[in-house]
Amino acid sequence: MNDQVLVLGGTGEARRLAAALVARGVDVLSSLAGRVADPALPEGAVRIGGFGGAEGLAAWLAEHRPRAVVDATHPFAATITASAATAAAAQRTPLLRLQRPGWTPQPGDEWRFVDSLTEAARAVAGFRSVFLTTGRQGVGAFAELPGRVLVRSVDPPDEPLPAGATLLLARGPFSLADELALLREHAVDVVVTKDSGGHMTEAKLTAARELGIPVVLVRRPPLPPGVPTVATVEEALAWVERSEVRPPAAGGGPRR
Structure with missing residues (x-):
């Protein structure tokens, strides 16, 4: 040894x-x-x-x-x-x-936990503007979403994007001010993320709370x-x- x-x-x-x-x-x-x-x-x-x-x-x-x-x-x-x-x-x-x-919900949060990306896609199918922050893998689960989808990942996804997708390549950490501006700019009405935990990408959850936007989280x-x-x-x-x-x-x- x-x-x-x-x-x-x-x-x-x-x-x-x-x-x-x-x-x-x-x-x-x-x-x-x-x-x-x-x-x-x-x-x-x-x-x-x-x-x-x-x-x-x-x-x-x-x-x-x-x-x-x-x-x-x-x-x-x-x-x-x-x-x-x-x-x-x-x-x-x-x-x-x-x-x-993992992250812990705070007063004012409207969170829904699901067990898979497929479940998450079903949960947000009726929303107009989805902010998808689940990483580049598994994006194909959301390919059939009918509305606008803002996809943020570090590298380009290797699966098909939804027809109404806007791809944003960025690496955290992200500030609360920037997340608030992003959600408002794209008129986001639901956020999808994985329960990754940590502070580097937590600001999106705070921004969603402040704007009254629901969040769908995939369980670990x-x-x-x-x-x-x-x-x-x-x-x-x-x-x-x-x-x-x-x-x-x-x-x-x-x-x-």
Whole structure:
């Protein structure tokens, strides 16, 4: 086993964790999926590109044998989170899930939670002007919406847009003033987003509250069972410091 910590990243929490680990002298490798054209890079070593599913990640863990893995990917990156759980269990590699809390409704909010993008599309089918902020993946679920649709994402979606769509390419954080102006400019009467949590894109929810606009939120996918989960970078740092010793490998004594 080497002393390296593998951080599955792509989020602000992952970047802050990598920076804190580097500052402590920890050998950290951040892995980015490569789905964003110009990602914000963390401190320390970086690899870009997937591992090839759970089998590929398990093979990588077997070859490199890091001290621990921290899955700090997006709350909706369900595939890599499931792969990390399967691969880490197979290789007896300590695994932690770092996931920021979801958003909490405030007085005045009119929120409706749904379980999928398809449900969200059905929920907003009767509205005149939809603000869609669910990322570039899954936009095709809204392709049949009849009204105006403002689609905001970091990179261009790779699925068909609704006929009445306006595409806005932008990366947060977004200010409350800008979100209010955007909702008014496009006469938005419903907002659709995922329950991503965090402050970088929260202003749209505050703007919707102030303007009396309803919000449809897609619930997060469930986490794999048995994986310890923390909500803050500080908790993740403390866990890494406790991960010095790896559990014994299946079938016998320690690996050499």
